[in-house]
Amino acid sequence: MLQPIVFFLICVVGFGYAGYKFSKLRRNVLLGKDEEIEKAPGQRFKNMMLVAFGQKKMFRRWIPAVLHGFIYVAFLFTQIELIEIIVDGFTNGHRTFATALGGLYTLILNSIEILSVLALIATIIFLWRRNMLSIPRFNKPEMEGWPHKDANIILYLEILLVMAILTMNGTDAVLQGIDPEHYPDTGTLAVSGWLGPLVFGGMQESTLALLERAGWWLHFLVVIAFLNYLPISKHLHIIFAFPMTYFARLTPKAEMENMPEIQKEVQSMMDPDATFDEADMSMELPEFGAQDITGLSWLDVLGGYACTQCGRCTDVCPANLTGKKLSPRKVMMDIRTRAEEIGTKLDSGDKQYIAEDKRESAKALTKDNFDDGKSLFDLISKEEIHACTTCQACVEACPININPLEPILKLRRHEILTQSAGPTDWLPMFTAIENGGAVWAMSDARDKWAEDA
Amino acid sequence: MSLTIPRMADLAMEGRVPDVLFWVGCAGSYDARAQKVTVAFCKILNEVGVDFAILGNDEACTGDPARRAGNEFVFQMMAAQNVEVLNGYQIKKIVATCPHCFNVLKNEYPALGGKYEVIHHSVFLQQLIDSGKLKIKGESPLGDKAASITYHDSCYIGRGNGIYEAPREVLNTLKADIQEMNRIKSNGLCCGAGGAQMFKEDEPGDKRINTERSEEAMATGANTIAVNCPFCLTMMSDGVKAAEKQDEVMVYDLAELIVQANRW
Structure with missing residues (x-):
């Protein structure tokens, strides 16, 4: 009776803590501003099924697409086995589904086995690729330290998981011959059918039973560990790719978001009949664009968390390709870093993070009175955002439809509109447009070319 | 006229x-x-x-x-x-x-x-062209020189608005050999002018974007780079000039190529 109790306790702690961590992620994503999501559930669902579930955009590069596909499909199929583990764990049963599903069980188990071996091969190739080959996108400055380690950790976990599955199934295959009453027939297994007897054949029944339990527990514990590791890992994409592809903007990539607050202001400025709104004038000067997570849309923050740091965006960025500092991937990674920082500080409840002018009156630290004197500009330099050509190659390249261009443009808006800063080269252009209606200051009439023609 | x-x-x-x-x-x-x-x-x-x-x-x-x-x-x-x-x-x-x-x-x-x-x-x-209103004469758009054209996708027509085929169909009506670059259509490389870069100096780096793109265009061996954007036109022309190839490689807009092919 001990096993179901231990199992139950691990489930409560494992899933409970993961749930708590995911609720923090949700809170952090929602630090971003509300964005109106155009209602098109059909189109959105289709995008999610094609891009996230179907991995459509991965197939622009065949080799990584196929290898990644092995791991992904193996992951999906292994969920069936995980359900069985949970059922067995609670009921103290053994392979409950074997007797219930019969031939179908053999088919499922064989699929899992073959996919697991393919996933193992892919994992080893990925480890080799990431650590031994000098693939540029894996070796950019933003990948040094934790991101590099994170990528390897998940690959090691994957190897551990496959080992657990093969130990569990291999010993089971041998045990079925010794003690068919306790180990129901699973049918012949494609890998464990021969690998089991080869490795575990001739061992004592008690040793086999112990190894079988060890494999079973390891499988379960790796899954629980994985789930709790996700909130601090790039591998969160395995879940966040789905909301990301569902909620991603459907507008043409070249279309920039409107700023109704400025539109309104300009219209009232140009309209002599507009009533002078005193209430508006007495208000605190609004902040335009974004300098921090709270100025971005929640969709931009979701992008930061969904990013798996594959670097396909940076790989096609014309600025990055020509040696400029800008890397769209780094922008997304910085967004996550900053969102985490704000989240941790909010959790501390420390009143030193309340904006100075509100510190006296505020009861508690909230996202609305938060100010730690820092911003995204502490992580993302002006030089980076100035280098963007708005070519949308990063948006196009992202396998899960993250939009790195949107936050870059919001940072630019903040720099120009709120800080009244920006590259001095742009000033003559702004002045020329404002005063002469053309991007260059010209003395000729706009249609002089037509007179000359 | x-x-x-x-x-x-x-x-x-x-x-x-x-x-x-x-x-x-x-x-x-x-x-x-x-x-x-x-x-x-x-x-x-x-x-x-x-x-x-x-x-x-x-x-x-x-x-x-x-x-x-x-x-x-x-x-x-x-x-x-x-x-x-x-x-x-x-x-x-x-x-x-x-x-x-x-x-x-x-x-x-x-x-x-x-x-x-x-x-x-x-x-x-x-x-x-499709409606038959604009007829293209079967002459080289480069006068007495045979034309081989590579088409540069502008970001705001290509990726930005998903138009990849129309410009290519226009070029296909010309008496010219079409050579595609490696990075085309949704994978096309920017000329470097967009996002108001046209109006400022480059950020520090090791190459200009238009140099990178012009080199790719010239590597096709085409003697004509076709563009559909005035800023790409400037950028690609500058890139060709920087490589001192302005006498061998011409940069033209689609409209100019039609006018030249029709001897208008």
Whole structure:
């Protein structure tokens, strides 16, 4: 009776803590501003099924697409086995589904086995690729330290998981011959059918039973560990790719978001009949664009968390390709870093993070009175955002439809509109447009070319 | 042959709205090289007999580079002014030779009260060819020299608005050999001018973007780089010049190639 109790306790702690961590992620994503999501559930669902579930955009590069596909499909199929583990764990049963599903069980188990071996091969190739080959996108400055380690950790976990599955199934295959009453027939297994007897054949029944339990527990514990590791890992994409592809903007990539607050202001400025709104004038000067997570849309923050740091965006960025500092991937990674920082500080409840002018009156630290004197500009330099050509190659390249261009443009808006800063080269252009209606200051009439023609 | 380029203000006096308004843009109006594209496009409109007009001095910058640089105030001022002019003239359909103007007019003015049918000249030319109104003579667009053309996708027509085939179909009607670069269509590489980069110095790096792209274009062995954007035109021409290949490799807009092929 001990096993179901231990199992139950691990489930409560494992899933409970993961749930708590995911609720923090949700809170952090929602630090971003509300964005109106155009209602098109059909189109959105289709995008999610094609891009996230179907991995459509991965197939622009065949080799990584196929290898990644092995791991992904193996992951999906292994969920069936995980359900069985949970059922067995609670009921103290053994392979409950074997007797219930019969031939179908053999088919499922064989699929899992073959996919697991393919996933193992892919994992080893990925480890080799990431650590031994000098693939540029894996070796950019933003990948040094934790991101590099994170990528390897998940690959090691994957190897551990496959080992657990093969130990569990291999010993089971041998045990079925010794003690068919306790180990129901699973049918012949494609890998464990021969690998089991080869490795575990001739061992004592008690040793086999112990190894079988060890494999079973390891499988379960790796899954629980994985789930709790996700909130601090790039591998969160395995879940966040789905909301990301569902909620991603459907507008043409070249279309920039409107700023109704400025539109309104300009219209009232140009309209002599507009009533002078005193209430508006007495208000605190609004902040335009974004300098921090709270100025971005929640969709931009979701992008930061969904990013798996594959670097396909940076790989096609014309600025990055020509040696400029800008890397769209780094922008997304910085967004996550900053969102985490704000989240941790909010959790501390420390009143030193309340904006100075509100510190006296505020009861508690909230996202609305938060100010730690820092911003995204502490992580993302002006030089980076100035280098963007708005070519949308990063948006196009992202396998899960993250939009790195949107936050870059919001940072630019903040720099120009709120800080009244920006590259001095742009000033003559702004002045020329404002005063002469053309991007260059010209003395000729706009249609002089037509007179000359 | 002298060109007929009607002004919208004159048409409005007669109470007329043309079939299509030609949005010339700042580059098309003032940049010496882009002006040639403007004139070439007007020649085509005249030859085909399209009922069109330009705004002339009523036209102002769409505000695109200001908006991309982050200056929403300047953009909104230009947009309000332009929308008022266009709506005042009751414009229904606009053709633009600049992808940046095209994008703003098509995708960004509707939210500001400016709703028009907007078309880029590469698509407009393709439609004229498809309908049989624009006939292409079977002569080389490079005069007595055989032409081999590589097409550079502009970001705002390509990725930005998903138009990849129309410009290629236009080029396919020419007597020329077409050579594609490695990075094309949705994977096309920017010329380096977008996002208001045209108006500032590059950030520190080890190469200019237009050099990278021009090298790729020249590596195809084509003697002509076809573009559909005045800024790409500048950038690619500069890149070719930097490689001192300006005598061997020409950079032309689609409209110019048609005019040259037809000996207009």
